Amino acid sequence: MQVTRRTLARLLVVAFVVNLIVMGAGAFVAYQEAPPIPKETVGPDGEQITTRTAVQEGKAVFQRDGLMNHGSILGNGAYFGPDYTANTLELKVQYMRTYYAEERYGEPYDALPGPEQSAVDSVVESDLSDGTPADGTVDYSAAEVYAHEQVREEYVERYHEGAAERGVPVDMIDSETEARQFADFALWTAWISHTDRPNGDHSYTNEWPYQPTAGNEPPVSSMTWSVIAMVLLVAGAGIGVWLYKSIELPEPDTTGVSVPYPDELDLLPSQRAAVLFVPVAALLFTAQVFLGGLLAHYYVERGAFFGIEEVFGVGILQVLPFAMAKTYHIDLGILWIATLWLGAGLFLPPLLTGYEPPNQARYVRGLLGALVVVVVGGFTGIWLGAHGYLDGPLWWILGNEGLEYLEVGKLWQVGLLAGFLGWAVLAARGLRPLLAEEPRYGLSHMILYAGGSIALLFTAGFFFTPQTNIAVTEFWRWWVVHMWVEGAFEFFIVSVVGLTLVSMNLLRRRAAEKAVMLEALLVMGTGVIGVSHHYWWIGMPDVWIPIGSAFSTLELIPLVVILFEAINEYRAMATAGDSFPYTLPFMFIVASGLWNFVGAGVLGFFINLPLVNYYEHGTYLTVGHAHAAMFGAFGFLALGMAVYALRFTTRNWSERWLRRSFWTLNAGLVLMVFVSVLPVGFLQLETAFTQGYDAARSLAFYEGSLVQALFWARLPGDTLIILGTLLFAGDVVAKLFRRRAADDPDDTVTGAAGTRDAIADD
Numbered sequence: 001m002q003v004t005r006r007t008l009a010r011l012l013v014v015a016f017v018v019n020l021i022v023m024g025a026g027a028f029v030a031y032q033e034a035p036p037i038p039k040e041t042v043g044p045d046g047e048q049i050t051t052r053t054a055v056q057e058g059k060a061v062f063q064r065d066g067l068m069n070h071g072s073i074l075g076n077g078a079y080f081g082p083d084y085t086a087n088t089l090e091l092k093v094q095y096m097r098t099y100y101a102e103e104r105y106g107e108p109y110d111a112l113p114g115p116e117q118s119a120v121d122s123v124v125e126s127d128l129s130d131g132t133p134a135d136g137t138v139d140y141s142a143a144e145v146y147a148h149e150q151v152r153e154e155y156v157e158r159y160h161e162g163a164a165e166r167g168v169p170v171d172m173i174d175s176e177t178e179a180r181q182f183a184d185f186a187l188w189t190a191w192i193s194h195t196d197r198p199n200g201d202h203s204y205t206n207e208w209p210y211q212p213t214a215g216n217e218p219p220v221s222s223m224t225w226s227v228i229a230m231v232l233l234v235a236g237a238g239i240g241v242w243l244y245k246s247i248e249l250p251e252p253d254t255t256g257v258s259v260p261y262p263d264e265l266d267l268l269p270s271q272r273a274a275v276l277f278v279p280v281a282a283l284l285f286t287a288q289v290f291l292g293g294l295l296a297h298y299y300v301e302r303g304a305f306f307g308i309e310e311v312f313g314v315g316i317l318q319v320l321p322f323a324m325a326k327t328y329h330i331d332l333g334i335l336w337i338a339t340l341w342l343g344a345g346l347f348l349p350p351l352l353t354g355y356e357p358p359n360q361a362r363y364v365r366g367l368l369g370a371l372v373v374v375v376v377g378g379f380t381g382i383w384l385g386a387h388g389y390l391d392g393p394l395w396w397i398l399g400n401e402g403l404e405y406l407e408v409g410k411l412w413q414v415g416l417l418a419g420f421l422g423w424a425v426l427a428a429r430g431l432r433p434l435l436a437e438e439p440r441y442g443l444s445h446m447i448l449y450a451g452g453s454i455a456l457l458f459t460a461g462f463f464f465t466p467q468t469n470i471a472v473t474e475f476w477r478w479w480v481v482h483m484w485v486e487g488a489f490e491f492f493i494v495s496v497v498g499l500t501l502v503s504m505n506l507l508r509r510r511a512a513e514k515a516v517m518l519e520a521l522l523v524m525g526t527g528v529i530g531v532s533h534h535y536w537w538i539g540m541p542d543v544w545i546p547i548g549s550a551f552s553t554l555e556l557i558p559l560v561v562i563l564f565e566a567i568n569e570y571r572a573m574a575t576a577g578d579s580f581p582y583t584l585p586f587m588f589i590v591a592s593g594l595w596n597f598v599g600a601g602v603l604g605f606f607i608n609l610p611l612v613n614y615y616e617h618g619t620y621l622t623v624g625h626a627h628a629a630m631f632g633a634f635g636f637l638a639l640g641m642a643v644y645a646l647r648f649t650t651r652n653w654s655e656r657w658l659r660r661s662f663w664t665l666n667a668g669l670v671l672m673v674f675v676s677v678l679p680v681g682f683l684q685l686e687t688a689f690t691q692g693y694d695a696a697r698s699l700a701f702y703e704g705s706l707v708q709a710l711f712w713a714r715l716p717g718d719t720l721i722i723l724g725t726l727l728f729a730g731d732v733v734a735k736l737f738r739r740r741a742a743d744d745p746d747d748t749v750t751g752a753a754g755t756r757d758a759i760a761d762d
Contacts, residue, residue, distance in 0.1 A: 003514075003518075005439075005441055005510065005513055005514050005517060006439075006441070008441070008514065008517035008518055008521055009439075009440075009441035009517060011521050012441075012517060012520060012521045012524065015521055015524045015525045016524060019524065019525075019528040019529060022529050022547075023479075023528065023529065023531075026475075026532070026535075026544075027475070027476075029540075029541060029543075030471070030472055030475040030540060031472060033540065033541045034469045034471040034472050034539060034540075035192040035195075035204035035469070035471055035539045036132060036136070037052045037055050037056065037188060037469065038052060038133060038136055038137060038138045039051070039052050039136035039137060040052065040136075040137055040138075041137070041138040041139075041140055041148075042137060042138070042139060042140065043140050043142065043145040044139070044140070044141060044142050044145070047145075049140055049145060049148055050148070050184045050187075050188075054180075054181050054184045054185075055181075055184050055185050055188045056185075056466075056467050057178075057181045057185075058178075058181035058182045058183070058184045058185025058186070058188075059185045059466060059467070059470055060396075060466040060467070061173060061178045061179075061181055061182045061185070062084075062182055062185055062186075062402065063396065063400075063401060063402030063403060063466050064385060064386070064395050064396065064399075064400065064402055064466075065159075065172055065173050065174075065182075065323075065386060065402070066323035066324060066327055066386050066400055066402050066407075067081075067084070067159070067172075067173075067182065067323065067402070068402055068403060068404050069322075069323040069324075069326040069327045069330070069402075069404060069407070070167075070168070070172075070321075070322055070323040070326070071083060071084055071087075071697075072084065072085075072618050072697075073085055073186070073189060073470065074189055074193075074205065074208075074470065074474065074537060074538045074539070075208070075209070075537055075538075075617040075618035076404065076474060076534075076538070076618065077404050077618070078322070078323070078326050078404070079618060079619065079620065079622075079623065079697065080167060080295075080298060080299065080322050080326070081166065081167070081168070081322075082694065082697050082698065082699075083209065083618055083693070083694070083697050084186035084189065085186065085189040085190055085193055085205075085209060086190075086209040086211070086692075086693045086694040086697060087186070087694055087697070088151055088183070088186040088187045088189070088190040089190035089193055089194065089209065089211050089214055089216075089694070090211060090692065090694035091147070091150070091151045091154065092128075092144070092147045092148070092151060092187065092190055092214075093124060093128075093147075093211065093213050093214055094109075094147075095143075095146060095147035095150045095151065096124045096127065096128075096143040096144065096146070096147045097109040097120050097121070097124055097213075098146075099142070099143040099146045099147065100120045100123055100124065100143055101116075101120055103143075104116075104119075104120070121213050124143070124213060124214075125213060125214065125215050127141045127143060127144060128144075128194045128195075128214050128215060129194070129195075129196070129215055130195065132195060132196070132197065132198050138191070148187060151183055151186075151187060152179075152180045152183040152184070154183075155179050155180070155182060155183035155186070156176050156179040156180060156183075159172050159173045159179050159182065160172070160173045160174070160175065160176055160178075160179040164302065164303035164317060165302060165303065165699070166302060166699060167298055167302035167303060167317065167321070167322050168321075169315075169317050169318045169321045170318065172321065172323070174388055185470075189470065192204040192205055192471075192539055193205045193207075193208060193209060193211075193214075193216060194211075194214045194215060194216060197541075202219050202542065203216065204471075204539045205537050205538065205539055206219050206221075206222075206536055206537060206542050206545070207219050208536070208537035208614060208617065208693075209537075209617075209692075209693035209694065210614065210615060210688060210692055210693045211692055211693065211694070212692070218611060218614045218615075219542065219545075221542060221545045221546070221610070222545065222610035222611045222613075222614050223610075223611050225545055225546055225549035225550075225610045226549070226609045226610050226611040226612070228546075228549060228550070229549045229550070229552070229553045229605075229608075229609055229610070230609070232549075232550060232553040232554060233553050233556060233605060236553055236554050236556045236557050237556060237557075239557055261581055262581055262647050262648045262653070263653075265351070265648065266354065266743040267648060267649060267740050267741070267742050267743055268350045268354075268356045268361075268742055268743060269356065269360070269361035269742040270346065270350060270356055270357075270360035270361045270364050270430065271346075271347050271350050271645075271648065271649065271742070272361065272649060272739065272740075272741075272742040273346075273360075273361040273362075273364040273365045273368075274343050274344075274346040274347040274364050274645065275343065275347065275645050275646065275649045275739070276343075276365065276368055277339050277340060277342060277343025277346075277368055278340065278343060278642045278645060278646060278732055279729075279732050279733060279736060280339055280368065280371070280372065281335075281336040281337075281339040281340045281343070281638070281642065282336075282642075282728060282729040282732045282733075283729065284332050284335050284336035284339065284375070285332075285336040285725055285728070285729065286725050286726065286729045287328075287332055288328075288329055288332035288333050288336060289718075289721055289722050289725045290722065291325050291328055291329040291332065292329055292718065292721070293718050293719075293722055294320070294325055295322065295325055295326055295329055296711070296714050296715075296718055298322050298325075299702060299711045300708060300711050300712065302317075302322075303315075303316075303317045304316065304317075323386075324382075324383070324386060327382055327386075327400070327407045328379065328382070330404065330405060330407065331378070331379070331382075331407055331408065333630065333631070333635075334405065335375060336638070337630075337634050337635055337638045339371065340638035340639070340641055340642050341492060341496070341638055341641070342367070342371075342419075342423050343641075343642070343645065344496060344638075344641035344642070344644070344645065345423060345427050345447065345451060345496070346364050346367075346423070346426055346427060346430065347641075347645045347648075348447075348496070348499050348500065348503060349427060349430030349431045349434075349444070350430060351503040351648075352431075352434060352444075352499070352502065352503055353430070353431065353432075353433045353434060355430065355432065355433050357429040357430060357432065360426065360429060360430065361742075363426055363429075364426060367419065367422050367423060367426060370415070370418075370419055370422070371419055373415075374412050374415040374416055374419065377412055377415070378408035378409065378412035378415075379408075381398045381399045381400065381408065381409045381411075381412060382399060382400040382407055382408060382409075383400075384398070384399055385398065385399015385400035385409065386399070386400045386402075395409075396409055396410060396465075396466055397409050397410050397411055398411055398412075401413075401466075403473070403477055404477075404481075405477070405480065405481045406461050406477060406480060406481075410462070413458070413461060413462070416458070417455060417458050417459065420451065420454060420455035420458065421455055423451060424448055424451050424452055424455065427447065427448060427451065428448055431444040431447070431448070435448075438509075441513065441517060442509075442513055443495070443498060443499060443502065443509055443512055443513045443516065444499075446491075446495045446498075446513070446516050446517070446520065447492075447495045447496070447499060449491070449495075450488065450491040450492040450495045450496075450520075451492065453488040453491060454484060454488040454489070454492065457479060457480055457483045457484055457488055458480055458484075460476045460477075460479035460480050460483075461476065461477065461480045463476045464476050464477075469539075470538075470539070471538055471539030471540060474534070474535075474538045474539075475535065475538075475540065478531050478534040478535070479531065482530070482531040482534055483527070483528055483531055489634055490519075490523040490527060490558065490596075491520050491523055491524065493592070493596075493633070493634070493637055494515070494516050494519040494520060494523070495516050495520070496637070496641065497589060497637075498512035498513070498515060498516040499512070500585075500589070500641070500644065504582060518561070519558055519561055522557050522558035522561060523558045525554075526551050526554040526555045526557060526558065527551075527555050527558070529547060529551040530548065530551040530552045530554070530555045531548075532544040532547045532548035532551065532552075533548035533549070533551075533552040533608050533610075533613070534548075535548065536548060536610065536613065536614075536617075537613075537614070537617055545610055548608075548610075549608075549609075549610055552604075552605070552608040553605060553608070555600070555601075555604070555605075556601050556605060567590075567593075581647065582644065582647065584643050584647070584655045584658055584659060584662070585640045585641070585643045585644035585647060586640070587640070587659075587662055588636050588637065588639050588640025588643060588662060589636075589637060589640040591632070591636045591640075591662070591666060592632070592633050592634070592635075592636040592637035592640060593633075594632075595628055595629070595631075595632025595633050595636060595669070596629065596632065596633035598628055598632065599625055599626075599627070599628025599629030599630075599632045599633055600625075600628075600629040600633060603621070603624055603625040603628055603629070603678075604625055604629065606621075607621050607622060607625055612685075615685055615688040615689055615693065615696075616681070616684075616685050616688070618697065619681050619684040619685060619688070619696060619697070620677050620678070620680040620681035620684055621678065621681030621682070621684070621685065622681070623677050623681065624673045624674075624677040624678040624681055627669065627672065627673055627677065628669070628673050631669065632669060636665075639662075639665075639728065642732075643655075643658055646658075646732070646735050648740075649735075649739050649740055650735045650738050650739060650740065651738045651739070651740050652738055657727050657728075657730065657731040657734075658727070658728065658731050660724075660727055661724045661725075661727035661728040661731065662724075663724075664720050664721075664723050664724035664727060665720070665721060665724035665725070665728075667717075667720050668716075668717045668718065668719070668720030668721035668722075668723075668724055669717070669721065670717070671714075671716055671717030671720065672714055672717030672718060672721065673717075675710075675713050675714070675716075675717060676710050676711065676713045676714035676717060677714065679710050680707055680710050680711070683701075683704075683706065683707060683710075684696040684697070684701065687701055
């Protein structure tokens with residue numbers, strides 16, 4: 001089947017417009033349908049229990065003190081602590097049971113016979129079923145007042161006074177008042193989870209979390225759309241294979257091709273500057289994996305680290321609590337991958353053009369310096385904000401905004417956005433000869449579109465403040481997080497891989513453009529609207545369940561195409577023999593495609609079935625999916641591009657340690673995901689089915705003997721990942737001392753890359 005590049009470009013524009021309309025309408029609905037924060041909550045005698053202001057202040061405490069990287073809210077956040085929504089709902093039910101058992105029978109609830117327990121359960125469920133108040137005031141029963149006060153005091157004990165057995169440091173929340181405000185916020189999320197929408201038959205969170213005594217059971221739509229999703233899975237896989245086989249896409253082939261050899265090509269000053277991004281990223285990568293090891297161990301010893309406290313008298317829980325370590329771990333992961341991608345985007349253009357814009361090397365070094373300033377400033381601000389050194393709004397402007405993946409303060413986010421835009425300008429300068437001669441859907445244009453989309457989506461993180469309703473906050477946060485991962489990042493992957501194949505003379509530019517546009521069309525056509533599977537349980541209307549189910553399942557189609565591409569790239573590499581100089585970078589790129597299919601495709605599809613996701617949301621199954629997709633897909637691509645750049649810039653090339661790093665990292669990731677993380681997730685899923693969601697996230701679950709054994713089983717995989725990272729970082733440092741000298745830049749297009757003539761023929 002012949003499909004022209006122009007046709008694909010037009011379809012891509014249509015997909016972009018459709019996405020804009022659907023998600024724009026979704027934004028409007030998000031504000032209209034967000035669950036209300038009642039003006040006040042009062043007891044049966046009219047006494048005021050809490051207010052809208054207290055709930056909003058509690059959300060600010062939740063963000064400022066990094067509680068989203070200790071536990072989760074509405075299932076989103078870290079999994080070390082409880083889910084605060086499920087936990088406060090469970091505690092509320094327990095305390096209401098206690099109140100009614102004592103009031104009606106004069107006995108503890110657990111001492112009552114079955115029929116009397118059922119009677120208590122019935123009145124508790126009846127109390128919790130009250131609808132949304134029309135006048136903005138919630139009327140509590142006496143039992144609800146008692147439960148609310150008890151939950152408040154329990155949260156004061158945990159999060160202000162500290163609880164080492166839970167991994168909570170002393171003064172995690174600075175004062176008792178703020179701890180009670182946080183409890184008010186968490187209890188409000190519990191209230192929207194059991195309170196039906198006006199004129200509706202399900203709660204604001206579509207009956208999540210699972211808590212039968214509160215009336216929360218999976219909605220019928222979750223079953224219906226899970227079945228439909230499984231049908232779409234089979235169809236989607238078939239469509240993906242059919243598209244790949246039907247549309248004529250030339251494959252990488254080394255037969256009869258003159259592959260440019262690195263040592264024979266000119267090295268321009270901007271490329272020498274761009275390769276400096278690699279050691280910076282290696283440092284960030286090393287710090288991230290060491291923090292990952294600490295985080296994994298915290299699940300075994302919540303307030304200790306192999307007895308270091310007894311030896312040195314240093315309380316690691318107070319110095320580096322889980323929430324702080326998790327914040328840095330997430331941000332470092334994003335930063336080292338982004339750093340390598342930015343470096344690759346500046347290194348590749350001269351390979352295609354042989355062109356060095358005036359002062360390009362100076363600007364590239366300036367961008368790297370600005371990146372370092374933002375990283376150091378952002379990480380310092382996080383620490384200062386979380387420890388109460390920044391007053392007023394400065395805590396979220398300069399300090400710790402406290403939302404997962406968007407932790408750094410707004411000022412530093414502005415700096416990152418400026419960095420993305422600066423990169424786009426520098427990349428455009430380097431690609432200027434190609435931009436001038438190719439159509440707007442050309443390969444160099446696609447690179448800029450991919451990078452620009454990353455920056456554009458990042459702006460969604462500026463559409464909310466700490467006072468914004470958490471449902472609306474989460475709506476916009478997932479625009480950044482999910483649309484990066486399932487949209488812009490995937491787009492960037494296929495664009496960079498296409499550009500790399502062209503630079504190796506393995507694909508003609510027109511063939512690469514066609515492949516990139518097809519894959520970008522499939523990614524944009526499914527992944528952007530696919531973000532809606534994150535909206536099922538956060539307070540958004542249930543219209544997102546069918547939309548999210550369908551588009552999340554169809555996300556498999558581009559992953560099938562990318563998998564085929566990875567297989568064919570491997571074949572090209574295998575048939576090239578020992579003379580092919582880019583085998584090692586190709587190994588990383590192929591591994592990226594395989595992990596993308598496993599992590600985003602297989603594991604992503606499973607946990608995004610609505611019925612499974614209802615019970616699984618916020619468990620270790622998501623951890624397995626995230627690590628396989630983020631590190632496996634995006635991390636390995638970034639490492640591959642780093643190795644590719646090093647191959648050009650290093651004298652006396654040796655890849656022994658990098659090759660060992662490749663296999664060690666892959667082996668470690670396999671062991672971590674399949675031996676430890678996923679088994680824990682399946683045990684959590686079973687516990688959620690049988691005992692309720694809060695039990696699956698409880699301290700009792702994590703301290704079970706089998707779960708503890710599985711946590712220890714993670715040690716070999718984590719150790720291999722740390723070892724592989726050290727091998728990579730050490731070899732990068734060694735190669736810095738063997739860098740080739742840059743040739744004098746020539747402002748004319750010289751063909752220095754060895755591929756310019758082939759590109760011109762297109």
